[in-house]
Protein backbone atom coordinates (compact mmCIF):
# COMPACT_ATOMS: atom_id res chain seq x y z
CA UNK A 1 0.00 0.00 0.00
CA UNK A 2 0.99 3.61 -0.54
CA UNK A 3 2.32 5.68 2.31
CA UNK A 4 -0.04 8.66 2.71
CA UNK A 5 1.58 12.00 3.36
CA UNK A 6 0.84 15.66 3.89
CA UNK A 7 2.81 18.74 2.87
CA UNK A 8 4.22 20.62 5.88
CA UNK A 9 2.75 23.89 4.61
CA UNK A 10 -0.69 22.61 5.59
CA UNK A 11 0.50 23.14 9.17
CA UNK A 12 3.26 25.75 9.31
CA UNK A 13 4.96 28.37 7.14
CA UNK A 14 8.35 28.09 8.87
CA UNK A 15 10.41 25.33 10.48
CA UNK A 16 11.31 26.61 13.93
CA UNK A 17 11.19 23.87 16.57
CA UNK A 18 7.67 24.79 17.79
CA UNK A 19 6.41 24.84 14.18
CA UNK A 20 8.17 21.56 13.32
CA UNK A 21 6.78 19.92 16.47
CA UNK A 22 3.25 21.10 15.72
CA UNK A 23 3.47 19.98 12.06
CA UNK A 24 4.97 16.57 12.80
CA UNK A 25 2.72 15.77 15.78
CA UNK A 26 -0.39 16.92 13.90
CA UNK A 27 0.58 14.82 10.87
CA UNK A 28 0.81 11.72 13.06
CA UNK A 29 -2.36 12.50 15.02
CA UNK A 30 -4.43 12.85 11.85
CA UNK A 31 -3.20 9.41 10.70
CA UNK A 32 -0.70 10.19 7.96
CA UNK A 33 2.45 8.05 7.55
CA UNK A 34 4.64 10.76 6.11
CA UNK A 35 5.34 14.49 6.07
CA UNK A 36 6.81 16.35 3.09
CA UNK A 37 9.17 19.22 3.88
CA UNK A 38 9.77 22.09 1.48
CA UNK A 39 13.53 22.76 1.37
CA UNK A 40 13.57 26.05 -0.53
CA UNK A 41 16.11 27.28 2.02
CA UNK A 42 17.97 24.10 3.06
CA UNK A 43 20.17 25.99 5.54
CA UNK A 44 17.04 26.93 7.53
CA UNK A 45 16.32 23.30 8.40
CA UNK A 46 17.76 22.01 11.67
CA UNK A 47 18.64 18.44 10.73
CA UNK A 48 19.14 17.03 14.24
CA UNK A 49 15.93 18.59 15.61
CA UNK A 50 13.89 17.43 12.61
CA UNK A 51 15.28 13.90 12.73
CA UNK A 52 14.52 13.62 16.45
CA UNK A 53 10.92 14.83 16.10
CA UNK A 54 10.33 12.46 13.15
CA UNK A 55 11.70 9.52 15.15
CA UNK A 56 9.67 10.45 18.24
CA UNK A 57 6.51 10.39 16.11
CA UNK A 58 7.37 7.42 13.88
CA UNK A 59 6.88 9.36 10.66
CA UNK A 60 8.51 8.90 7.26
CA UNK A 61 9.69 12.04 5.45
CA UNK A 62 10.22 13.28 1.91
CA UNK A 63 11.64 16.59 0.67
CA UNK A 64 10.65 18.85 -2.19
CA UNK A 65 11.70 22.21 -3.53
CA UNK A 66 11.55 24.53 -6.47
CA UNK A 67 14.55 26.58 -7.54
CA UNK A 68 14.43 30.37 -7.86
CA UNK A 69 15.74 32.72 -10.51
CA UNK A 70 19.18 33.01 -8.84
CA UNK A 71 19.64 29.22 -8.71
CA UNK A 72 17.95 28.23 -11.98
CA UNK A 73 19.85 25.23 -13.42
CA UNK A 74 18.12 25.86 -16.75
CA UNK A 75 19.74 29.30 -16.97
CA UNK A 76 22.08 30.02 -19.87
CA UNK A 77 24.45 31.66 -17.36
CA UNK A 78 26.95 29.10 -15.95
CA UNK A 79 27.32 31.00 -12.66
CA UNK A 80 23.56 30.77 -12.04
CA UNK A 81 23.63 27.06 -12.94
CA UNK A 82 26.52 26.52 -10.49
CA UNK A 83 24.51 28.21 -7.72
CA UNK A 84 21.60 25.96 -8.59
CA UNK A 85 23.73 22.83 -8.28
CA UNK A 86 24.97 24.11 -4.90
CA UNK A 87 21.36 24.63 -3.76
CA UNK A 88 20.39 21.12 -4.89
CA UNK A 89 23.44 19.61 -3.18
CA UNK A 90 22.53 21.45 0.04
CA UNK A 91 18.94 20.22 -0.21
CA UNK A 92 20.08 16.64 -0.76
CA UNK A 93 22.40 16.87 2.24
CA UNK A 94 19.49 17.95 4.46
CA UNK A 95 17.15 15.36 2.90
CA UNK A 96 19.67 12.58 3.48
CA UNK A 97 20.40 13.90 6.98
CA UNK A 98 16.78 13.73 8.11
CA UNK A 99 16.26 10.32 6.49
CA UNK A 100 14.11 11.40 3.53
CA UNK A 101 13.26 8.67 1.03
CA UNK A 102 12.55 11.04 -1.87
CA UNK A 103 13.77 14.37 -3.24
CA UNK A 104 11.20 15.80 -5.62
CA UNK A 105 9.60 18.94 -7.05
CA UNK A 106 10.79 21.47 -9.61
CA UNK A 107 14.51 20.74 -9.37
CA UNK A 108 15.23 21.16 -13.10
CA UNK A 109 14.33 24.87 -13.51
CA UNK A 110 13.13 27.81 -11.48
CA UNK A 111 9.58 27.55 -10.17
CA UNK A 112 8.22 30.63 -11.89
CA UNK A 113 6.46 32.02 -14.93
CA UNK A 114 8.85 32.17 -17.89
CA UNK A 115 8.27 34.73 -20.61
CA UNK A 116 9.72 32.60 -23.44
CA UNK A 117 10.23 28.93 -24.37
CA UNK A 118 13.32 27.17 -23.01
CA UNK A 119 16.26 27.53 -25.39
CA UNK A 120 18.32 24.51 -26.48
CA UNK A 121 21.13 25.64 -24.16
CA UNK A 122 18.72 26.02 -21.22
CA UNK A 123 17.41 22.53 -21.78
CA UNK A 124 20.93 21.11 -22.02
CA UNK A 125 22.08 22.87 -18.83
CA UNK A 126 18.97 21.57 -17.05
CA UNK A 127 19.40 17.99 -18.27
CA UNK A 128 23.09 17.96 -17.36
CA UNK A 129 22.30 19.22 -13.85
CA UNK A 130 19.69 16.48 -13.39
CA UNK A 131 22.07 13.77 -14.62
CA UNK A 132 24.61 15.12 -12.10
CA UNK A 133 21.99 15.24 -9.31
CA UNK A 134 20.85 11.68 -10.10
CA UNK A 135 24.38 10.44 -9.34
CA UNK A 136 24.31 12.23 -5.97
CA UNK A 137 20.83 10.99 -4.99
CA UNK A 138 21.68 7.44 -6.06
CA UNK A 139 24.81 7.47 -3.89
CA UNK A 140 22.73 8.79 -0.96
CA UNK A 141 19.99 6.18 -1.44
CA UNK A 142 17.36 8.87 -2.08
CA UNK A 143 14.83 8.54 -4.91
CA UNK A 144 14.94 11.50 -7.30
CA UNK A 145 11.57 12.43 -8.87
CA UNK A 146 10.92 15.42 -11.13
CA UNK A 147 7.53 17.11 -10.81
CA UNK A 148 5.49 17.94 -13.88
CA UNK A 149 4.00 21.40 -13.34
CA UNK A 150 1.83 23.69 -15.41
CA UNK A 151 2.95 26.27 -17.97
CA UNK A 152 2.91 29.14 -15.47
CA UNK A 153 5.52 27.43 -13.26
CA UNK A 154 8.16 26.11 -15.71
CA UNK A 155 8.93 26.06 -19.43
CA UNK A 156 10.87 22.76 -19.45
CA UNK A 157 8.02 20.21 -19.43
CA UNK A 158 4.31 20.59 -18.69
CA UNK A 159 2.98 17.08 -19.36
CA UNK A 160 3.98 13.59 -18.29
CA UNK A 161 4.95 12.72 -21.86
CA UNK A 162 7.21 15.78 -22.13
CA UNK A 163 8.89 15.04 -18.81
CA UNK A 164 9.43 11.37 -19.68
CA UNK A 165 11.11 12.45 -22.93
CA UNK A 166 13.25 14.98 -21.02
CA UNK A 167 14.33 12.29 -18.53
CA UNK A 168 15.16 9.91 -21.39
CA UNK A 169 17.32 12.63 -22.95
CA UNK A 170 19.13 13.15 -19.64
CA UNK A 171 20.13 9.49 -19.73
CA UNK A 172 19.75 9.26 -15.94
CA UNK A 173 17.73 7.06 -13.59
CA UNK A 174 15.07 9.59 -12.55
CA UNK A 175 11.43 9.00 -11.61
CA UNK A 176 8.36 10.99 -12.60
CA UNK A 177 6.49 13.08 -10.01
CA UNK A 178 2.87 13.78 -10.96
CA UNK A 179 0.45 16.22 -9.32
CA UNK A 180 -3.30 16.19 -9.89
CA UNK A 181 -3.50 20.00 -9.68
CA UNK A 182 -1.10 20.39 -12.62
CA UNK A 183 -2.47 17.37 -14.53
CA UNK A 184 -5.94 18.95 -14.34
CA UNK A 185 -4.58 22.01 -16.17
CA UNK A 186 -2.33 20.45 -18.81
CA UNK A 187 -3.21 16.82 -19.54
CA UNK A 188 -5.96 15.32 -21.72
CA UNK A 189 -7.28 13.58 -18.62
CA UNK A 190 -6.02 12.09 -15.39
CA UNK A 191 -5.74 8.47 -16.56
CA UNK A 192 -3.42 8.86 -19.57
CA UNK A 193 -0.45 10.41 -17.67
CA UNK A 194 -0.53 7.66 -15.02
CA UNK A 195 -0.58 5.02 -17.78
CA UNK A 196 2.21 6.78 -19.70
CA UNK A 197 4.33 6.88 -16.54
CA UNK A 198 3.74 3.21 -15.67
CA UNK A 199 6.51 1.92 -13.40
CA UNK A 200 8.39 5.22 -13.81
CA UNK A 201 5.92 7.01 -11.52
CA UNK A 202 7.91 7.73 -8.35
CA UNK A 203 5.89 10.34 -6.46
CA UNK A 204 2.32 11.64 -6.49
CA UNK A 205 0.84 14.89 -5.20
CA UNK A 206 -2.88 15.07 -4.59
CA UNK A 207 -4.23 18.60 -4.90
CA UNK A 208 -7.60 20.07 -5.83
CA UNK A 209 -8.03 22.48 -8.77
CA UNK A 210 -8.10 25.45 -6.35
CA UNK A 211 -5.66 23.73 -3.96
CA UNK A 212 -8.24 23.62 -1.16
CA UNK A 213 -10.47 20.81 0.23
CA UNK A 214 -10.34 17.64 -1.88
CA UNK A 215 -13.55 16.89 -3.71
CA UNK A 216 -14.79 20.49 -3.77
CA UNK A 217 -13.18 21.52 -7.09
CA UNK A 218 -12.82 20.29 -10.66
CA UNK A 219 -10.31 17.43 -10.32
CA UNK A 220 -11.75 14.06 -11.37
CA UNK A 221 -10.39 12.08 -8.43
CA UNK A 222 -12.52 9.02 -9.20
CA UNK A 223 -10.62 8.55 -12.50
CA UNK A 224 -7.26 9.42 -10.99
CA UNK A 225 -7.53 7.03 -8.04
CA UNK A 226 -8.76 4.22 -10.32
CA UNK A 227 -5.76 4.78 -12.63
CA UNK A 228 -3.35 4.79 -9.68
CA UNK A 229 -4.88 1.60 -8.23
CA UNK A 230 -4.71 -0.11 -11.63
CA UNK A 231 -1.10 0.99 -12.17
CA UNK A 232 0.18 -0.88 -9.13
CA UNK A 233 1.96 2.29 -7.98
CA UNK A 234 3.22 1.65 -4.45
CA UNK A 235 5.06 4.93 -3.69
CA UNK A 236 4.08 7.92 -1.55
CA UNK A 237 0.83 9.82 -2.15
CA UNK A 238 1.04 13.26 -0.58
CA UNK A 239 -1.68 15.85 0.00
CA UNK A 240 -0.75 19.36 -1.06
CA UNK A 241 -2.94 22.33 -0.17
CA UNK A 242 -2.33 26.02 0.25
CA UNK A 243 -4.29 28.82 1.87
CA UNK A 244 -3.46 32.36 2.89
CA UNK A 245 -4.09 31.08 6.43
CA UNK A 246 -0.57 29.50 6.47
CA UNK A 247 2.08 31.50 4.65
CA UNK A 248 5.60 30.44 3.59
CA UNK A 249 7.83 33.49 3.02
CA UNK A 250 8.70 32.56 -0.59
CA UNK A 251 6.69 29.52 -1.75
CA UNK A 252 3.24 31.01 -1.09
CA UNK A 253 3.98 34.00 -3.33
CA UNK A 254 5.53 31.89 -6.11
CA UNK A 255 2.41 29.69 -6.12
CA UNK A 256 0.03 32.66 -6.10
CA UNK A 257 -1.63 31.77 -2.82
CA UNK A 258 -3.71 34.93 -2.42
CA UNK A 259 -6.93 33.34 -1.27
CA UNK A 260 -8.15 31.92 2.01
CA UNK A 261 -9.40 28.43 1.11
CA UNK A 262 -9.35 27.12 4.67
CA UNK A 263 -8.52 28.16 8.22
CA UNK A 264 -8.51 24.87 10.10
CA UNK A 265 -5.47 22.81 9.11
CA UNK A 266 -6.53 19.81 11.19
CA UNK A 267 -10.00 19.59 9.71
CA UNK A 268 -8.56 19.99 6.19
CA UNK A 269 -5.89 17.32 6.74
CA UNK A 270 -8.25 14.84 8.41
CA UNK A 271 -10.68 15.23 5.52
CA UNK A 272 -7.87 14.73 2.98
CA UNK A 273 -6.57 11.63 4.74
CA UNK A 274 -10.00 10.00 4.70
CA UNK A 275 -10.58 11.04 1.07
CA UNK A 276 -7.23 9.62 -0.12
CA UNK A 277 -7.44 6.41 1.93
CA UNK A 278 -10.91 5.72 0.56
CA UNK A 279 -9.90 6.53 -3.02
CA UNK A 280 -6.81 4.33 -2.96
CA UNK A 281 -8.31 1.38 -1.04
CA UNK A 282 -8.20 -1.82 -3.14
CA UNK A 283 -11.52 -2.61 -4.83
Ligand code: MN
Nearest residue numbers: 147179205240
Ligand atom coordinates in the same frame (compact mmCIF):
# COMPACT_ATOMS: atom_id res chain seq x y z
MN1 MN B 1 2.90 19.54 -6.34
